[in-house]
Amino acid sequence: MSDPAPPVAVAPPLERARPRLGVFKFASCDGCQLTLLDCEDELLGIADELEIAHFLEASSHVATGPYDLSLVEGSITTAEDAERIRRIRAESRHLVTIGACATAGGVQALRNYAHVTEYLETVYARPDYIETLATSTPISAHVPVDFELRGCPIDRTQLLEVITAFLAGRKPGIPNHSVCFSCKRRGTVCVTVAHGTPCLGPVTHAGCGAICPAYGRGCYGCFGPAGTTNLPALIPLLHRDGMSDADIGRFLHTFNVTAFVAVEEEDRS
Missing domain, CATH: 3.40.50.700 (NADH:ubiquinone oxidoreductase-like, 20kDa subunit)
Structure with missing residues (x-):
């Protein structure tokens, strides 16, 4: 063997x-x-x-x-x-x-x-x-x-x-819509409509979960402009809520000042 x-x-x-x-x-x-x-x-x-x-x-x-x-x-x-x-x-x-x-x-x-x-x-x-x-x-x-x-x-x-x-190996699934969509998803009452609170939610990129409106504060744009914005339509609402042109300028010119300025310039052109 x-x-x-x-x-x-x-x-x-x-x-x-x-x-x-x-x-x-x-x-x-x-x-x-x-x-x-x-x-x-x-x-x-x-x-x-x-x-x-x-x-x-x-x-x-x-x-x-x-x-x-x-x-x-x-x-x-x-x-x-x-x-x-x-x-x-x-x-x-x-x-x-x-x-x-x-x-x-x-x-x-x-x-x-x-x-x-x-x-x-x-x-x-x-x-x-x-x-x-x-x-x-x-x-x-x-x-x-x-x-x-x-x-x-x-x-x-x-x-x-x-x-x-x-x-x-795929594209990130990051939403490109505005904060207003996040407010609706979490059932938050619009602070502008209900209380006249100035809010940049309609023109701001989602991502924070709409934290500020959920606590009664207006969005102040910390995620920059959303994928599609209509800033000219928002300005009269901010005026109605008691903001002057100078106030609106300061409101927009914070964390993402160059991004919002670019949107303003595009709207003017």
């Missing part, structure tokens, strides 16, 4: 290469990066599917590119910023901007409509030490962007949807 054949050696399964995630910050308050950290339990699942290669808000460990997905918070306000975002874009297969600063220049873009030199001289004891551009601009003004996630800050559910969509 012949000897039994020796056992066949089976190679261990190859470890699956995980997509690499980079999270980067420019001029901002860090709130949108904190939204990712606030995902808590979901973040553990993300970490199983993605290699978090660069995320200084979470870890001092930094791995160089390339990155399969880069999330970018903040606006471009210095020449160094402009150079750095070009490097990040070159190292990123997909680049997603997160938050009002990255998608519209942020509240700091109010400087675009004033003299930045006057601001510097008012705020800083030695303005000659400050190197800055005259404007604060969104990331898309400097490099191609694959997707923009609105909000100040962004919504955690929408952020998870964007990351999940990337892992699944």
